Amino acid sequence: MNAQVNELQVIDQNEIALAFNNDQGIQAIIDNIKAQVNEKFEGVVWDFSKKKDRDTVASLAYKVGRSKTAIDAEGKKLKEQYTVFTKKIDAERKLAREQLEAEQARIRKPLDEWEAAREAHIQAIKDRISAFDSGRVDAFSSSDLIKQVISEVEAIAIDESFEDFANEAAIKKDAALTSFKKSLEEALKREAEQAELERLRKEQLEREQRERDERIAKEAADKARLEAEAKALAEQRRVEREKQEAAEREARLIAEKKEAELRAQQAAVMERQRIEREQAAKEEAERKAEEARLSNVExxxxxxxxxxxxxxxxxxxxxxxxxxxxxxxxxxxxxxxxxxxx
Known part of the structure; x- marks a missing residue:
């Protein structure tokens, strides 16, 4: 601040009460407050990094707010006493609220902007410090991820850019690196154990696969041998069966031939006997016919x-x-x- 700022004049309650009874009375008070503010505020270069300037502006805005509250409260009091002027008083109260709130906001705006920027700046620093959060990784994270996080943290230099948080940042960085390195040791040990278990598991799987392959090969060989033996036995039985069938067929042909010859002989005998019987019958019939003829002729x-x-x-x-x-x-x-x- 380049100049001394005097205190804002406090408004007398009687003056407020009289102002409510006069046209433009409240506006005159508002204008007076604005004039005092402009006299004490305008043209002043503030250094909000200094607590004194921040407190001065905040106090000035607060007193403007008190003036607003005093006018509003007095107006509310008069409204209760003079119901005839209720609408006028409410309008004046609204006028005071709106204009003085706007004035209050106008006065606080540069301070609010500075505080918002400061808060954002501090948040940015805190965000950088959050990189030192020891919960980013643990012993169950991969060693590659832990190494990456350690590299990121070690690359962050604790300098004046951390401002008032430099000491906190340094402590958290050291604690985080200690925690991360411990987690890295445990992760490397765990991964080594897992690698050994994986190696043993693969060896077991390979051994089981070999045993399974050998068993399958043996079963296939046994199956092939049994199939070959069964095929040979079937072939032997087929040959024997064909020989037997051929012998039976030959025997059957011989028997059929003999039977045919016997039937032929029997047929020849029977035919001869039939012829002989027919001849005898014919001769007998001829004899009888002759006898009958002779008898009939006579x-x-x-x-x-x-x-x-x-x-x-x-x-x-x-x-x-x-x-x-x-x-x-x-x-x-x-x-x-x-x-x-x-």
């Missing part, structure tokens, strides 16, 4: 003779040869509707 002769004799007796004048011719024609069915009953 019978027919006697009937014909009887018929001839009867005709001779009946047909006087016919010669005997004529009567025999008639009888013969009748016997031979040469005369229609006339027959001899033998």
């Amino acid at each position: 019978h027919m002769r006697s009937i014909n003779q009887a018929a001839s004799k009867a005709l001779i007796d009946l047909c006087v004048g016919l010669e005997e040869y004529q009567i025999k011719a008639v009888i013969t024609a009748i016997a031979r069915n040469q005369i229609p509707h006339v027959s001899i009953k033998y």
Whole structure:
């Protein structure tokens, strides 16, 4: 600050009460407050890095706020006493609130901006310090990640850019590096143990695979041997079966041939016997037929003779040869509707 800032004049309550009863009375008080602020504030170069300047501006803004509160409170009091002027008083109160709040904000704006920038700057420093958080990695993190974090932390120089937090940053950096290096030792040990376990596991898997391959190869060889033996046995049985079938077939052919020859012989005998029987039967039939014929001829002769004799007796004048011719024609069915009953 280049000049001394005097205290802001406190507004008298009676003056406020009178102002509420006069047109533009409150505005006059507001203008007076603004004038005092401008007189004490405008043109002053503030150094907010100094506590005195920060306190001065904050105090000035606070007193403007107190003036606002005093006017608002007095107006509220008068409103309760003079209900006739309620709307006017509320309007004046609103006027005071809006304008003095704006004035308060205008006064505080550079301080607020500086404080916001300062807060952002401090937060940026804290963000840098957060790189020293020992919880970023632990013993269960990979050693490569821990090494990377250690390199990042070691690369951060604790200098004046950390300002008031330099001591805190140095302590946290040392603590973080100590923690990270311990975690790295444990991670390397754990990874070495895991690598050894992995090596043993791979050896076991390879051993089991070899045993499995050997077992499969043996089973395949045994299977091939058994299949070959079964095939050879099947081939042997097939050959024996074919030999047996050939022998049985030959024996069957011989038997069938003998049976055919026997049947042929039997058929020949039976045929001969049949012929002999038929010949005998034929001769017997011929003999009987001859006997029957002879017997029938004699019978027919006697009937014909009887018929001839009867005709001779009946047909006087016919010669005997004529009567025999008639009888013969009748016997031979040469005369229609006339027959001899033998």
